[in-house]
Amino acid sequence: MKIHWLIPVLLLGIFLGSGCSPKSPEGNLPPEEENVTVAVKNGDLKGTLRMPQKEAKPILVILIPGSGPTDRNGNNPQAGENNSLKMIAEALSEEGFSSLRYDKRGIGESKGLLVKESDLTFEDSITDVLAWVEKYQKDSRFSQIILLGHSEGALIGAAAASRSPAVKALISVAGTAVPADELLLSQLKVQAPDLYEASVPLVEELRQGRLIPKVPLNLFSIFRPSVQPYLISWFSYDPREVMASVKVPVLILHGDRDLQVPVEDAEKLKAVNPAAELLVVPGMNHILKDAPEDPQGNFATYSDPDLPLSDVFITKVLEFLCKR
Numbered sequence: 001m002k003i004h005w006l007i008p009v010l011l012l013g014i015f016l017g018s019g020c021s022p023k024s025p026e027g028n029l030p031p032e033e034e035n036v037t038v039a040v041k042n043g044d045l046k047g048t049l050r051m052p053q054k055e056a057k058p059i060l061v062i063l064i065p066g067s068g069p070t071d072r073n074g075n076n077p078q079a080g081e082n083n084s085l086k087m088i089a090e091a092l093s094e095e096g097f098s099s100l101r102y103d104k105r106g107i108g109e110s111k112g113l114l115v116k117e118s119d120l121t122f123e124d125s126i127t128d129v130l131a132w133v134e135k136y137q138k139d140s141r142f143s144q145i146i147l148l149g150h151s152e153g154a155l156i157g158a159a160a161a162s163r164s165p166a167v168k169a170l171i172s173v174a175g176t177a178v179p180a181d182e183l184l185l186s187q188l189k190v191q192a193p194d195l196y197e198a199s200v201p202l203v204e205e206l207r208q209g210r211l212i213p214k215v216p217l218n219l220f221s222i223f224r225p226s227v228q229p230y231l232i233s234w235f236s237y238d239p240r241e242v243m244a245s246v247k248v249p250v251l252i253l254h255g256d257r258d259l260q261v262p263v264e265d266a267e268k269l270k271a272v273n274p275a276a277e278l279l280v281v282p283g284m285n286h287i288l289k290d291a292p293e294d295p296q297g298n299f300a301t302y303s304d305p306d307l308p309l310s311d312v313f314i315t316k317v318l319e320f321l322c323k324r
Contacts, residue, residue, distance in 0.1 A: 029053035029054060030053070031050055031051060031052050031053065031090075031093035032050070032051050032053055033048055033049065033050045033051075034048070034049050034051075035047075035048060035049075036048070036049045036100070038128075038131045038132050038135045039131070040105075040113070040124075040127070040128050040131045041113075041124065041127070042113050042114075042115075042119075043112060043113045044110075044113075045102055045103070045104075045105070045110050045113065045128055045131070045132070046102065046103050046108070046109035046110050047072055047100055047101060047102030047103065047132070048072055048089070048100070048101050048102070049098070049099075049100050050089045050090075050092075050093050050098060050099045050100075050101075051093070051098045051141070052093045052094075052096050052097070052098065054096070055096040055097075055098075057140075057141065057142060057143040058096055058097050058098045058141075058142060058143065059097050059098065059142065059143055059144055059145075059146055059321060059324060060097075060098045060099070060100060060136055060139075060142040060144070060145050060146070061092055061097055061098065061099045061100070061145075061146050061147075061148050061171075061321070062099070062100045062101075062129065062132055062133065062136075062145060062146070062147050062148070063085045063088060063089065063099055063100065063101040063102075063148050063149075063150075063153075064129055064147060064148065064149035064150065064153030064154075064156050064157045064160075065085060065101075065102075065104060065150060065151075065153050066150045066151025066152045066153050066174075067151055067152035069106070069107050070104070070107065071103050071104075071107050071108040072085060072086075072101040072102050072103045072108060073085050073086035073101065074086060074087075074088075074150070074287070075305075079287075079302045079303070080302040080303025080304075081303060081305045082287045082289065082301065082302055082303065082304065082305055082307070083305040084150070084287050084288050084289070084309065085101050085150070086101070087308065087309045088148070088288075088309065088314075088317070089101055091309065091314045091317075091318070092317075092318075092321075095318050095321075095322075097318075097321055098141075098142060100132060100136070102132065104125065104128070105120060105124060105125075105128065106120065116226065117226040117227055117230075118225070118226040118227075118228075118229055119229075120229070120230050121229055121230055121232075121233040122156075122230060122233040122234040122236075122237065123233050125152075125156045126156055126159045126160050126163075129147065129156055129157065129160040130160050130163065130164055133145055133147075133160065133164050133166050133167060134164075134166070137164075137166035144168040144169075144324065145166055145167055145168060146167070146168055146169040146170070146171065146321065146324065147160060147161055147167055147169075147170050147171065148170075148171040148173065148317070149170070149171070149172060149173065149175065150173045150174055150175075150288075151173070151174050151175065151176075151260070151261070151286065152175075152176075153173075153175075154172040154173055154174065154175025154176075154239075155175055155176070155237060155239050155242060157170055157171075157172065158170060158172060158175070158239070158242045158243050158245075158246050159237065159242050161246050161248055162242060162245040162246050162247070167248060168248055168249075168324065169248050169249040169250070169251075169320070169324055170246055170248060170249070170250045170251070171250075171251045171253065171317060171320065172243070172250060172251070172252045172253070172269065172276075173253045173254070173288070174253070174254055174255065174258055174260070174261055174286050174288070175239060175252070175254075175261070175265065175266070175269060176239055176261050176265050177239050177240050177243075177264075177265035177266075177268035177269045178239065178265065179235060179237065179238045179239065180231070180234045180235050180237070181203050181206070181207050181231075181235040184199075184203060184222075185199060185200065185203055188222075195218065195219060195222075198216060198218075198219060199219060199222070199223075202215070202219065202223050203235075206223075206228060206231050206232050206235055207232075207235050209232055209236075211225065211228050211229075211232075212225070212228060213225065239265075239269065240268060240269065240272045241272075243269045243272050243273050243276075244272040244273055246273060249275070249276075249277075249320075249323075249324070250273055250275070250276035250277070251276065251277045251279070251316070251317070251320040252266050252269050252270055252276050252277065252278045252279070253266075253279055253281060253313060253316060253317070254266035254278075254279075254280055254281065254284075255280070255281045255283070255284030255285050255286065255288070255291075255310070255313075256280050256281065256282055256283070256284070257283055257284060257285045257291050257292075257293065257298060258284070258285055258286045259285065259286060259295060259298055259299070260286040261286065263280055266278060266280060277320065279312075279316050281310055281312045281313050281316070282312065283310065283312075284310040284312065284313055285298050285301060287301060287302055288309050288310055288313050289301045289304075289307050289308070289309060289310060290307075290310050
């Protein structure tokens with residue numbers, strides 16, 4: 001089954017590390033990785049648990065991937081291999097934090113969980129994160145659970161954090177503040193103006209929770225019947241309302257060279273959750289890498305798995321975790 005997706009994929013001064021206890025490379029054991037599973041609807045989700053060997057009870061950070069066929073490492077066959085989530089996991093373990101990254105339904109080793117595209121809803125993405133939280137909330141190896149969601153995963157993480165008292169903090173990265181129906185229409189208006197007007201009534205039908213049995217051929221790839229259940233469930237979530245409901249500490253991170261989600265969205269999320277920390281990372285793009293200003297050079301970073309993450313981004317994440 002092939003799933004098509006329209007929606008893509010404050011300077012910190014001198015960096016002094018994460019603010020945690022100083023690293024002592026000599027004698028450090030390499031982190032351990034193990035394949036893990038959690039039971040969910042229709043089967044098991046598959047993931048990777050990465051743990052530093054020297055920490056007695058580290059924080060566990062659950063990494064939530066973004067939209068489309070994005071795997072546990074942050075890679076998407078439509079956009080390229082960038083290893084962003086894998087690099088976050090590696091950076092966390094270097095500073096004594098554990099991480100859990102996973103393949104979503106229908107992706108990677110969790111591919112078997114999605115037999116039909118019509119079975120997938122946005123709500124499934126939230127309950128899947130909550131299944132991981134429930135699995136590890138009583139695990140004596142960890143001191144607490146924190147969620148880090150990227151792109152669409154930022155909204156999923158915020159929804160999960162608002163529901164589970166076991167989640168002690170949220171890191172929202174490159175998340176949109178605009179409901180998906182508005183985002184879809186705005187992208188169509190810019191990228192495919194010839195399709196925009198015809199899409200407006202279809203989006204309104206889905207917004208009202210009504211399926212569209214007959215879709216015009218030129219709009220079929222976007223509104224095909226099999227994807228409509230997901231769109232209906234996704235359209236029902238307003239990221240600003242969800243972020244406003246999050247009561248645990250929140251860090252909002254966004255790159256000022258993000259070509260997919262405007263930086264103003266981060267400011268809107270901050271506005272509805274005034275207690276949240278906000279950092280706009282200079283030079284960082286949507287996949288958390290330092291990128292040039294020109295769009296072609298920016299998108300070229302999406303398929304460079306060796307390009308490191310933004311130093312400013314990682315430093316701020318570690319600083320936030322060390323306060324917990």
